[in-house]
Amino acid sequence: MPVLLIVLVVSLLGTSFAAESLRTAAHGKVRIGTAAKPGFITEDSRYAAALAREFDQLEPENEMKWSLLRPAHDRFDFAPADELVRFAKQNGMAVRGHTLLWHQAVPKWLGEGQWTWNELSQLMADHIQTVVKHFAGSVYAWDVVNEAFHPDGSLRSTLWYDSPGIGAEGPYGYIERAFVLAHAADPKAKLFYNDYAFEAGGPKFEAILAMARDFKKRGVPLHGIGFQCHFTLDSITAEKLAKTMRAFTDLGLEVHITELDVRLPVDGTGHATSQDLERQADVYGEAVRACLGVRGCNAIQVWGFSDARSWIPRFFPGYGAGTLFDQEYRAKPAYTAVIDALSQPAATAASRK
Ligand code: G3I
Secondary structure: OOHHHHHHHHHHHHHHHHOOOHHHHHOOOOEEEEEEOHHHHHHOHHHHHHHHHHOOEEEEOOOOOHHHHOOEOOEOOOHHHHHHHHHHHHOOOEEEEEEEEOOOOOOHHHHOOOOOHHHHHHHHHHHHHHHHHHHOOOEEEEEEEEOOEOOOOOEOOOOOOOOOOOOOOOOOHHHHHHHHHHHHHOOOOEEEEEEOOOOOOOHHHHHHHHHHHHHHHHOOOOOEEEEOOEEOOOOOOHHHHHHHHHHHHOOOOEEEEEEEEEOEEOOOOOOOOHHHHHHHHHHHHHHHHHHHOOOOEEEEEEOOOEHHHOOHHHHOOOEEOOOOEOOOOOEOHHHHHHHHHHHOHHHOHHHOO
16 A cells, blocks of 8 residues: 555544544543433434434433423423433433522422412422432432522522522521432432523622532532533633632532533524634633633533524524534534543643642
8 A cells, every 4th residue: 555545544544533522532531411302302313313422411401490390280290301311321421400499490380379488398398309319320410509699699589589488597598408408319419509600700609609618618418510601702711710610629519511602693594604603612612621620620511512403592682503513413613622622631630720
């Protein structure tokens, strides 16, 4: 075989073996996850194939929320969430649970009910015990409470906190209680508090940190903080994100990136400019580098992985193209940036601080 041909074959092989997926690039460093929906798996073979190929962690985008899990007061529906858990097991993926308490995705019967303090406490306790026990051994980490703080750091007014609420006792009443209940239901599960728009610091970050300190001091079973990371082009640098992560890992907590995406302005067909796609790649790269630089940041999860199947256009009109794959499941510059960041030698555990 002529030398040139040998060189070509070897380099092609090298390319395909070096990092054929996100999960191989992340192997031994962090878990790489995504939010997923069971309907997409069954109706879209390209979605299912990419999900299994690229990720070693999955989180139900909606199916473990009250609204889907508990359609009526006297009825749980575990089927859609179980379907996702099955898919994860078949494909060697870990499962994160999301979420036991949130002010959104509350079923009508619960949100519009007239509850006494006792009734609401009982509902919350029953729900957490039933759900966490159902998924014990399958779900390794739970977002126990999601988005409990306002941007100014005060506790958000919610069904659970104060309307009618069960949050009156102690500064973090219902939140603390939820962690204790979840821990009793599955002592092996890692329990997370999950939120957004605190990743770069500020009053919400300070409030979450104060709660984390208080929980650690008093032995409330909090094990980690979820950094949602719904970013725009100018959201963050790796240094800034790593700094806020370290504030929590210094307390002995784990951190996960839980809902990473980077939304872009798009045209009428949902496409962004090529310049913005390059800048988006930089933001993804920064987020991954931040996590890999922090000892205790053990998972990077995106909130959907294809522009064909993303929550963004519905929630942010005029924006979209926020994920790693385009509408035709072709890898975008952001995908390459994540693979590159994951493949850096500095990403090894020993080099983390
Ligand atoms: O299932 C119904 C369907 O029957 C109905 O026809 C349709 C009409 O609107 O609605 C469908 O439910 C929607 C559900 O997604 C399933 O697709 C809800 O309206 C819609 O509100 C819901 O949105 C989800 C949202 O959370 C609220 O639960 C998004 O998919 C999901 O991406 C988003 O995820 C949140 C995280 O949980 C927490 N952090 C922020 C993140 C983005 O908002």
